[in-house]
Amino acid sequence: xxxxxxxxxxxxxxxxxxxxxxxxxxxWALVVVTGLIIGLIKHxxxxxxxxxxxxxxxxxxxxxxxxxxxxxxxxxxxxxxPMRHDxxxxxxxxxxxxxxxxxxxxxxxxxxxxxxxxxIGAKDDYRIAHRFLANMAVERHHQLTAGQWSEAKEKQWxxxxxxxxxxxxxxxxxxxWCFLTVGQEKVEHYAS
Numbered sequence: 001x002x003x004x005x006x007x008x009x010x011x012x013x014x015x016x017x018x019x020x021x022x023x024x025x026x027x028w029a030l031v032v033v034t035g036l037i038i039g040l041i042k043h044x045x046x047x048x049x050x051x052x053x054x055x056x057x058x059x060x061x062x063x064x065x066x067x068x069x070x071x072x073x074x075x076x077x078x079x080x081x082p083m084r085h086d087x088x089x090x091x092x093x094x095x096x097x098x099x100x101x102x103x104x105x106x107x108x109x110x111x112x113x114x115x116x117x118x119x120i121g122a123k124d125d126y127r128i129a130h131r132f133l134a135n136m137a138v139e140r141h142h143q144l145t146a147g148q149w150s151e152a153k154e155k156q157w158x159x160x161x162x163x164x165x166x167x168x169x170x171x172x173x174x175x176x177w178c179f180l181t182v183g184q185e186k187v188e189h190y191a192s
Contacts, residue, residue, distance in 0.1 A: 081171035082134060087164075089126035097129035097162040106136060109156045113139055133163055137170040138178045 049055070061069070071085050107114050117139060119131035140157055143149045158168070 075166050075169075078173075079169035079171040080137070080166045081174040082130075083174060083177070084171070085166070087166070089124075089130065092164040092166070093126055093129060093162060095162070097125055099125055099128055099132075101161040102129055102132055105156070105160050106132065109153060109160070110136065110139055129162055133160070133167055134170075136160070137167055138175050141170050141172075141175045 046055075075085060103114075103118075106117060110117060117132060117135040119128055119135065122128045122131055136157075140149065140153075143153075157163075
């Protein structure tokens with residue numbers, strides 16, 4: 001009895017497959033065609049709607065793209081501020097910075113202030129280079145506002161080894177914060 005039942009099931013399977021496969025393929029094709037028709041109707045509806053009342057299409061950007069775009073615009077407008085512009089060290093320095101080259105260039109550019117600009121306590125070459133270049137950028141800003149900066153110094157500054165492009169100009173807020181931390185508050189003069 002069971003052998004007859006199994007034999008009849010084995011004989012019926014090809015017939016079931018012959019009926020089920022076209023039905024499944026037809027259902028899948030129906031779903032795809034329905035989706036295409038609905039998409040086409042929506043597209044035509046949007047086109048007709050914009051003829052009478054224009055719509056603004058918003059381009060969706062990821063948070064990372066927005067942050068990068070904002071950072072670039074902010075740096076162009078105000079200058080680099082490490083407290084606001086959070087760069088990864090590998091972004092600032094694609095190649096590992098050579099501290100000795102930076103030291104030699106710093107001695108040539110700031111011979112009298114070189115010792116005070118060297119960071120203390122940093123062990124990683126990336127952090128040392130970042131702090132050293134930030135200190136030099138603040139000193140450059142200080143000399144610019146004091147009228148002690150020259151074209152020759154500017155050429156040396158632009159040719160500073162491993163200087164990231166974003167650090168060429170420093171934000172005034174960051175400079176003021178640096179002066180406050182070392183106790184040299186910048187005196188603001190108001191016209192009376």
